[in-house]
Amino acid sequence: MEHSNDIIIIKHRKTIFERIQPFLYLLPALFVLAIFMFWPFIQTIFRSLYLTDSFGQMSQFLGIKNYTELFSSASFWNSIIVSLEFVLIVVLFGVSVGLIAAILCQRTFPGIRFFSTSYAMPMAIASAGMAMIFQVMLNPSVGIINKILGINQNLLTHPTWALVVVGILTGWLNSGMNFLYFSSGLASIDDALYESASIDGANGFQKFINITIPSLGPTFFFVIVTNVINAFQGFGQINILTKGGPGESTNVIVYDIYKNAFMNYRYGFASAESVVLFVIIMILTIIMFMVRGRMNK
Known part of the structure; x- marks a missing residue:
């Protein structure tokens, strides 16, 4: 008597509820995101097309006039350049x-x-609290930094060094999280790679260049992307230390948005700046992902 070894697969047709069930589990998270992220962003886009009153209410439709005024503003282009310089200092x-x-x-x-x-x-450490401590440290009379450098200059009022000082403070505040990411990446590198390199006669610098740096590639990518995004959103330390000055030397785009919205009460114009900032960050993030993709090929 012959026995068949064929396996019979009985397909179960899913009901409508079983098909949508995974999406139902996502509804609470999507609901929270919609309330606190998506809806405010959509409102910002709409408000950027309107003239607003002092309470931020949309009073007159302007179309793209806020954007045309924005791109013809010398102050806006200066804030873009200052922001890019600030991001470079912070990330490095x-x-x-x-x-x-x-x-x-x-x-x-x-x-x-x-x-x-x-x-x-x-x-x-809260960025606002550290900024206040840093302000005392940079005091031209009693600040420890001036004592160490042997100068009597308030670096926060210097048109060149103010941005560098605030950038260094922000970079230091980000370094704690970067330290944890890099520590995790270093711990995942196999010690056998270093042992093999030692047998081949490689010194410490050669191990660092040829083993450590390539192995930390994914970690570097993640750290740089998150630091770039965080740097573009830097506000608290600039508001406390320089308030965008001296002149507009530290007037990054986020602080310029704050000034236009809450000092000049031009909420529509500030919303247009916010949309442009979002586009800039999105483009830079896409470029970094594209570069990373090509490096992995």
């Missing part, structure tokens, strides 16, 4: 400090836990 300093701290904490020595906690502290 924050990523460098986070990476160096993570590498130092890979070594085993007495007190390593204390130093690891200290390097991660910046992410636990």
